[in-house]
Amino acid sequence: MEKSATRNESPAPAPTDVIAYDPNGIERKWQRIWQERGTNSTDIENAARPFYALMMFPYPSAEGLHVGNLFAFTGNDIYGRFQRLMGHNVFEPLGYDAFGIHSENYALKVGKHPMELIPRNIANFRRQLERAGLMVDWRHTLSTTDPEYYKWTQWIFLQLMNQGLAYRKQAAVNWCPNCKTVLANEQVVGGVCERCKTPVEQRSLEQWFFRISDYAPRLLANLDHIDWSETTKTAQRNWIGKSEGAEIGFPATDAAQGGACEIRVFTTRPDTIFGATYLVLAPEHPLVDSLTQATHRKDVNAYRERTKKQDLVTRKTSTEKTGVFTGSYAVNPATNAPIPIWVADYVLMEYGTGAIMGVPGHDSRDFEFASEFKLPIVRVVCGEREDKNTPLTEAYTDCDLGTMVNSGPLDGLGVDDAKRRIVEILSAKGAAKAVVNYRLHDWCISRQRYWGPPIPIIYCDSCGVVQVPEKDLPVVLPFVEDFKPDDSGVSPLARHEEWYRVPCPECGKTARRETDVSDTFLDSAWYFLRYPSVAHNNVPFDRELTRKWLPVTSYIGGNEHAVLHLLYSRFITMVLQEAGHLDFEEPYTKFRAHGHIIREGAKMSKTQGNIVNPDEYIEEWGADAFRTYLLFLGPYEQGGDFRDASIPGTRRFLDRLFASVQTMSDAGEPDPDVMRKLHQTIKKVGDDIPRLSYNTAVAAMMEYMNVLRKGERTPHRDEVVPMISLVSPFAPHLAEELWEQTGGTAKAPSVFDAGWPEFDAAFAAEDSIELVVQVNGRVRSKIRVARNIDQTAAVEAAMSDATVARFASGAPKKIIFVPGRLLNIVV
Numbered sequence: 151m152e153k154s155a156t157r158n159e160s161p162a163p164a165p166t167d168v169i170a171y172d173p174n175g176i177e178r179k180w181q182r183i184w185q186e187r188g189t190n191s192t193d194i195e196n197a198a199r200p201f202y203a204l205m206m207f208p209y210p211s212a213e214g215l216h217v218g219n220l221f222a223f224t225g226n227d228i229y230g231r232f233q234r235l236m237g238h239n240v241f242e243p244l245g246y247d248a249f250g251i252h253s254e255n256y257a258l259k260v261g262k263h264p265m266e267l268i269p270r271n272i273a274n275f276r277r278q279l280e281r282a283g284l285m286v287d288w289r290h291t292l293s294t295t296d297p298e299y300y301k302w303t304q305w306i307f308l309q310l311m312n313q314g315l316a317y318r319k320q321a322a323v324n325w326c327p328n329c330k331t332v333l334a335n336e337q338v339v340g341g342v343c344e345r346c347k348t349p350v351e352q353r354s355l356e357q358w359f360f361r362i363s364d365y366a367p368r369l370l371a372n373l374d375h376i377d378w379s380e381t382t383k384t385a386q387r388n389w390i391g392k393s394e395g396a397e398i399g400f401p402a403t404d405a406a407q408g409g410a411c412e413i414r415v416f417t418t419r420p421d422t423i424f425g426a427t428y429l430v431l432a433p434e435h436p437l438v439d440s441l442t443q444a445t446h447r448k449d450v451n452a453y454r455e456r457t458k459k460q461d462l463v464t465r466k467t468s469t470e471k472t473g474v475f476t477g478s479y480a481v482n483p484a485t486n487a488p489i490p491i492w493v494a495d496y497v498l499m500e501y502g503t504g505a506i507m508g509v510p511g512h513d514s515r516d517f518e519f520a521s522e523f524k525l526p527i528v529r530v531v532c533g534e535r536e537d538k539n540t541p542l543t544e545a546y547t548d549c550d551l552g553t554m555v556n557s558g559p560l561d562g563l564g565v566d567d568a569k570r571r572i573v574e575i576l577s578a579k580g581a582a583k584a585v586v587n588y589r590l591h592d593w594c595i596s597r598q599r600y601w602g603p604p605i606p607i608i609y610c611d612s613c614g615v616v617q618v619p620e621k622d623l624p625v626v627l628p629f630v631e632d633f634k635p636d637d638s639g640v641s642p643l644a645r646h647e648e649w650y651r652v653p654c655p656e657c658g659k660t661a662r663r664e665t666d667v668s669d670t671f672l673d674s675a676w677y678f679l680r681y682p683s684v685a686h687n688n689v690p691f692d693r694e695l696t697r698k699w700l701p702v703t704s705y706i707g708g709n710e711h712a713v714l715h716l717l718y719s720r721f722i723t724m725v726l727q728e729a730g731h732l733d734f735e736e737p738y739t740k741f742r743a744h745g746h747i748i749r750e751g752a753k754m755s756k757t758q759g760n761i762v763n764p765d766e767y768i769e770e771w772g773a774d775a776f777r778t779y780l781l782f783l784g785p786y787e788q789g790g791d792f793r794d795a796s797i798p799g800t801r802r803f804l805d806r807l808f809a810s811v812q813t814m815s816d817a818g819e820p821d822p823d824v825m826r827k828l829h830q831t832i833k834k835v836g837d838d839i840p841r842l843s844y845n846t847a848v849a850a851m852m853e854y855m856n857v858l859r860k861g862e863r864t865p866h867r868d869e870v871v872p873m874i875s876l877v878s879p880f881a882p883h884l885a886e887e888l889w890e891q892t893g894g895t896a897k898a899p900s901v902f903d904a905g906w907p908e909f910d911a912a913f914a915a916e917d918s919i920e921l922v923v924q925v926n927g928r929v930r931s932k933i934r935v936a937r938n939i940d941q942t943a944a945v946e947a948a949m950s951d952a953t954v955a956r957f958a959s960g961a962p963k964k965i966i967f968v969p970g971r972l973l974n975i976v977v
């Protein structure tokens with residue numbers, strides 16, 4: 151339907167054309183030639199000026215390439231091709247992120263095996279990507295599902311383990327009872343599974359973690375000196391979540407034994423301790439049992455049971471405040487007053503110490519909680535025009551304007567001073583210490599699923615946790631028919647005895663394999679290291695090639711990966727550097743986030759039925775027109791609105807360029823006005839592309855095309871030929887064809903090896919200038935005149951300006967004229 155509707159708008163060739171622009175023919179021809187000549191193959195070993203233009207690799211879905219992928223990749227391709235025109239040896243690899251729950255769930259849904267589906271999907275992606283004309287070096291492709299690849303993913307796991315950075319612990323996790331898997335916090339949206347919308351529960355499982363939280367200070371500090379999109383850096387800073395504060399001990403008494411114990415809380419507002427009127431423990435806090443009085447035990451236990459059924463995200467975001475009193479009291483070390491100890495789910499064991507001091511006067515959540523349970527609310531900070539008796543109708547949280555009140559030795563201090571002072575006072579008594587806290591948790595890499603690289607660990611009754619020796623890698627994921635997860639919480643691999651039982655590498659007795667596979671984010675945390683070295687199967691990455699090509703020169707991807715993939719890959723790089731495998735600690739020298747495209751004002755989605763299938767559009771308009779349109783529809787870093795009606799305009803632009811080459815003439819001289827516009831365009835496009843301002847670059851070229859063909863004039867060869875290079879990053883096939891037609895191949899076989907057109911500032915200079923006009927020495931106007939205007943003509947032009955005429959009535963006494971700059975009329 152859609153196809154025939156748009157076909158009618160196909161531009162008919164202009165009657166003057168010698169031959170018509172046939173994108174399909176041209177594109178297939180050049181794709182074949184590129185393949186035969188290895189035009190897109192980078193000389194990895196010998197490159198003199200390596201430029202690694204990386205794009206985020208796609209998950210090869212069964213639906214095929216999404217137009218959003220193509221928007222992202224084409225943006226990277228234009229940048230890469232431009233860098234090649236600037237004389238770099240550009241390496242533009244592309245592979246597939248093919249493990250993970252998306253593929254597995256899809257396979258389950260359609261009743262096929264992922265080992266069957268993935269190669270098919272990859273072949274389809276490859277076909278689509280090649281058709282789009284990307285400058286990808288396909289000799290260096292990879293798939294994370296290839297045992298030759300995940301052998302090294304497993305090797306990386308072992309490197310972390312050897313560095314003491316991998317450990318097992320029992321942990322509360324989000325559990326989707328439908329997908330039967332653990333979910334990361336970001337896969338839980340509004341308390342339900344992001345994928346299947348089933349309410350998420352909490353479970354406790356033994357899992358593998360990486361100590362990324364140890365790297366929080368370094369991950370944060372390096373953000374100050376890497377050249378990344380600010381939006382991405384901000385997202386990482388917030389995710390790492392550094393907060394400076396204090397850990398404070400509140401003495402309490404064990405309810406059962408009567409012994410002394412201490413509840414430690416972390417707070418970023420130690421200054422408000424005089425307003426701490428209660429403590430709250432997370433339901434999982436280890437002291438809850440011993441602190442609960444017998445009279446309150448039933449209520450506390452019931453509350454803890456209820457909490458277990460909740461997921462972590464709901465607990466963090468829920469506005470409803472629930473809780474239960476333990477019957478016990480602790481001592482506020484600042485006031486020495488007893489304060490009640492509560493248990494509530496708004497406190498998480500994972501953050502800080504799993505306990506907080508409740509300061510309802512100055513924390514909004516505490517205010518709600520205290521209001522709900524009728525706990526005392528005390529003001530200890532007041533703002534302007536407030537004093538210690540001003541009632542609180544809500545929490546007062548402003549730190550900048552606050553002054554301490556009702557706080558003994560802190561009274562009268564500003565908030566920052568009070569923070570420092572109270573930590574000094576309490577530290578002297580051994581009751582507090584200054585600490586820095588991070589929101590970043592350790593990375594749980596265990597997945598109780600099938601479709602991933604098995605974690606290379608063996609459990610032996612005699613030897614304990616044993617690593618699979620490097621020589622036995624990869625631990626190959628076996629082909630099993632029955633890979634559906636069940637309710638056991640154990641990976642389906644555990645049901646396959648012949649794989650599960652294995653001799654212990656140390657003692658030889660029968661032992662058991664780890665049945666969890668690793669998180670897909672581990673696959674993608676190091677893939678960029680592999681591309682240059684795909685031919686080297688004895689190492690994860692060749693030392694020399696890595697030194698030559700890495701860190702990645704330029705990385706382009708979506709901001710939806712700002713915190714997980716981009717943070718994990720930084721972490722893994724740091725770890726590998728510390729282990730002596732890499733010479734750098736930051737993987738991507740430059741990162742730019744691209745925007746996203748919508749269609750006709752609406753978000754594209756399968757359910758809306760408004761997905762753009764790139765195949766149809768490329769068939770209809772040609773890959774070059776489609777690429778150019780995609781990058782013309784909005785600023786690359788912001789995205790834009792895909793409108794079917796706008797594509798013909800872009801295609802017409804390429805048609806006109808093609809026609810210009812067919813009709814151009816060598817006779818006579820080029821038109822100076824056209825040449826001026828040409829050089830202005832060379833400058834603008836050359837400035838815009840490295841800034842990723844593709845839409846403005848295309849607009850400038852279109853504008854030039856209008857000047858070039860004004861009144862359907864016959865263009866001069868010199869006015870046309872440089873345009874072939876300017877358009878080449880956008881429309882590479884057309885550019886190669888025109889390069890060949892105009893004899894460029896005598897200079898360089900490919901337009902991409904011919905360099906960027908020379909910009910001549912003299913050509914580009916505007917012939918008109920702005921002349922400052924003064925009357926009696928005071929500036930009255932600025933007028934645009936020809937650069938070489940003489941005095942008489944300048945005076946005449948100035949007098950035709952209304953303002954000048956008003957001030958300079960009557961015959962001038964004297965004229966001061968500085969050609970090209972200034973005219974002063976003295977009257």
Ligand SMILES: [Zn+2]
Binds near residue numbers: 328329344348
């Ligand atoms: Zn689910």
Ligand SMILES: [Zn+2]
Binds near residue numbers: 612654655656658661
């Ligand atoms: Zn053993």
